[in-house]
Amino acid sequence: MKIDGIDKIIIKRLVKDARTPILSIAREVGISGAAIHQRLKKLEKSKLIDGYKMVINPRSLGYTTTAFVGIFLDSSSLYSSAIKRLKDIPEIVESHYTTGNYAVFIKILCKNNEDLMHLLNKDIQNIKGVSRTETFISLDQQISRQISI
Amino acid sequence: MKIDGIDKIIIKRLVKDARTPILSIAREVGISGAAIHQRLKKLEKSKLIDGYKMVINPRSLGYTTTAFVGIFLDSSSLYSSAIKRLKDIPEIVESHYTTGNYAVFIKILCKNNEDLMHLLNKDIQNIKGVSRTETFISLDQQISRQISI
DNA sequence: AGTGAAATTCGTTTACA
């Protein structure tokens, strides 16, 4: 799969705004809408494009706190059952099985510190196999982007 | 800002596929396209909607490794200059200033372990003020989602 | 908040360079 300059323009425009009309991109690059359409279908088929998503602003819903939580498990065999429970906690937006100190590493959004404490002490600590957690609260996010193309 | 059931359907559909035609949503909920259009503009103005993004699949570009890196800084006064340097490393997709052990916490995508080592030992360790790093490599990601509405 | 209609703009297909 080779990507040329036109493909890059298509991708850059749609990464910025996925609802940009194809014809508007066509006018920018100076080829027909049908050609852009064709290229886009090819990019989608190649799996380079994973989809198009509306982005929700968590802040507007009161979710002002981002935190990362490292979770220690008593045994790695408890991983899949723990994941099942973690999936039921909607504030958890990412979950990884990681090398290093922790077994499970999650990213979590909370409305405030009280909610975070509740999530840690009740929802997460009560999961079978969870022995201990370590929390890193994000005070400032300076980078948020996708891999560059 | 109050969100009713119709708004939720609009959001759910567009979170799943941002290029879903408004008229297709209109047909699903049984009101006119103009009404959906109106609601959508209102949601966008309310800042609940942060935008629409094409999602790139990093794997298709060879980025098969996700890692989290905690960075220790000699002094917190070096934060802003360090961030400037981190922004120049395209593999870094998130950067946070965090409470806890680390000063800076990043999420990074790499093609392989060699690239990761190079990024850690050359690009990151050479940044002024960086004393030490701790790396957690993601072996398995089970949750990847947005905050629920 | 919603409607229906009108005007404009898009997406998609097709036949052809």
Next chain:
DNA sequence: TGTAAACGAATTTCACT
């Protein structure tokens, strides 16, 4: 890969409820 033409579909605006 690309184009131009054609057509159905979608977006957007507006006067009215």
